[in-house]
């Protein structure tokens with residue numbers, strides 16, 4: 001459970017160097033205070049990344065963008081880490097340096113990992129549906145959590161959602177539509193976004209739905225500019 005989770009006290013305290021060794025800023029290692037710094041910040045997050053299919057498919061598409069999977073299950077996190085290390089080795093260290101996975105409860109510690117407006121994309125792919133009404137508070141999309149996603153996303157950034165559960169899709173749309181920081185991305189833009197094709201086809205859960213000939217419901221939400229004071 002959560003008391004075994006390790007998370008940084010603040011984004012600047014997070015040591016990303018073991019996760020993205022190829023992106024360590026060599027000049028920063030001389031600095032006395034704080035962990036080694038990277039040349040870039042994480043900009044894409046996959047919430048509840050599962051076995052890492054999305055990361056592994058996206059990493060070569062955006063080789064200069066750092067992406068992070070957050071996964072609460074220890075064994076699954078380790079699987080994804082090993083999967084990424086193996087892919088790095090196989091490519092002689094040339095590819096997959098921009099992908100990593102940490103064990104984290106994204107419902108609790110997101111602001112410990114990311115500064116305000118740091119992220120450009122957040123993926124929420126096939127989240128656990130928590131069907132029963134008394135379990136709805138465990139859903140990864142809610143009014144409170146949407147405010148955390150709004151905090152971490154820069155204006156113009158996008159939250160990508162996909163699910164095979166229609167009631168959950170409607171729940172996510174309802175909660176993002178009601179949130180003042182988000183607007184739904186129109187269908188034509190959604191279709192033209194290469195990440196949508198990846199998210200629809202490449203996650204493990206998406207493949208399972210495909211095999212079972214289930215439906216997939218996609219919705220994207222853009223982070224709006226904050227209104228002037």
Ligand code: SAM
Pocket residue numbers: 047048049050051053070071072073076104105106107108124125126127128203204205206
């Ligand atoms: N996104 C993957 C996919 O599409 O194949 C996995 C989908 S799976 C149904 C949901 C995943 O979210 C599980 O791996 C679960 O352990 C993870 N998860 C659930 N709650 C979480 C939380 N609070 N923080 C991080 N991960 C979580």
